[in-house]
Amino acid sequence: MTIQVEVSIQDCFGDKFELENSENNSNKDNIIKSSPLGIDYQLNQTEWEHWFQIWLNHLHPYLPTASSYELSLRLTDNTEIEILNTQYRSQNQPTDVLAFATLEVDCPQPPEEFSAESLYLGDIVISVETAYHQAQQQGHSLKIELGWLATHGLLHLLGWDHPDDQSLTEMLDQQRILLEIVDLRV
Secondary structure: OOOOEEEEEEEOOHHHOEEEOOOOOOHHHOEEEEOOOOOEOOOOHHHHHHHHHHHHHHOHHHOOOOOEEEEEEEEEOHHHHHHHHHHHHOOOOOOOEEEEEOOOOOOOOOHHHOOOOEEEEEEEEEEHHHHHHHHHHHOOOHHHHHHHHHHHHHHHHOOOOOOOHHHHHHHHHHHHHHHHOOOOOO
């Protein structure tokens, strides 16, 4: 069974991003070339959707039954993510990734509630600025770091959490597996 996923990609920089070959590509496939932060990276919506589809197929046992799945991914900077982190987590500092799940883990819904409809899983917000610095510290590409943070956010949308060392280790191991199945290595 192949799981269908639709990913809505947003960036906080609006039209400030330069789009490569914009007249030759559809809006969906425009490649984000560089941000006003001076950080260059190349990921397009098709690639993000491909990654999330593969990841959700792999995570099928953790998914509520639905005909398809949707999620939102917002690529932002430290200023915006700090505002969100302060507002929703009472932590007045930037962070790398936030996840806002739409499903309550402790309140499961009957499978028939979702089986015929597309299910909105929630929102993932990633600071490209923090991801860039973390990638430099870890000695790998920004693409790998963005994938790492996206998998972390996705697992949170599906109810994973890391309140202790054992659950954190399990979550990090699952993130490594998810990256490997899209040919990214940490």
